[in-house]
Structures are given as C-alpha cells and as structure tokens.
Amino acid sequence: MPKQKTHSGAKKRFRKSANGHYKADHSGHDHILTKKTTKRKRSLRKAQYMDHTKEAELKRLLPYA
Numbered sequence: 001m002p003k004q005k006t007h008s009g010a011k012k013r014f015r016k017s018a019n020g021h022y023k024a025d026h027s028g029h030d031h032i033l034t035k036k037t038t039k040r041k042r043s044l045r046k047a048q049y050m051d052h053t054k055e056a057e058l059k060r061l062l063p064y065a
Helices: 008-013 038-045 052-061
Strands: 014-016 022-025 047-049
Touching: 008 014, 022 052
Parallel strands: none
Antiparallel strands: 014 022, 022 047
C-alpha cells in the first residue's frame, strides 16, 4: 500500500497547533476592505481554530502534519 499524499491545497491553508487542533487564517481579509469596519478587519487578522467536527477530515488531508 503506497503512502497517502498530503493535500496540496490543505497544507497551504491549515496548520496543526501544539495542542493537536488545526488553525487557519480568517477569510475576507484580502480585498474590498473599505466597507468593512476597523474592528472587523482587526479581528480577521487573528488566526482561528477550526471546528472540532472538521478535524477528522483535516487528519485525512494532512496525514503527516
């Protein structure tokens, strides 16, 4: 049985944190920022933890992360 390949799109978007959960950047902080409030843009800078219901899928996509 060959080794499972890491999903190229997922490895660019998600990373595993020290406690075993997955982190990703918020979406919506790339363009069309003029209509968004300063508070909203500031909160989009921070990384977010992915929901625990997605962790099984992320483990399949990132087997060696």
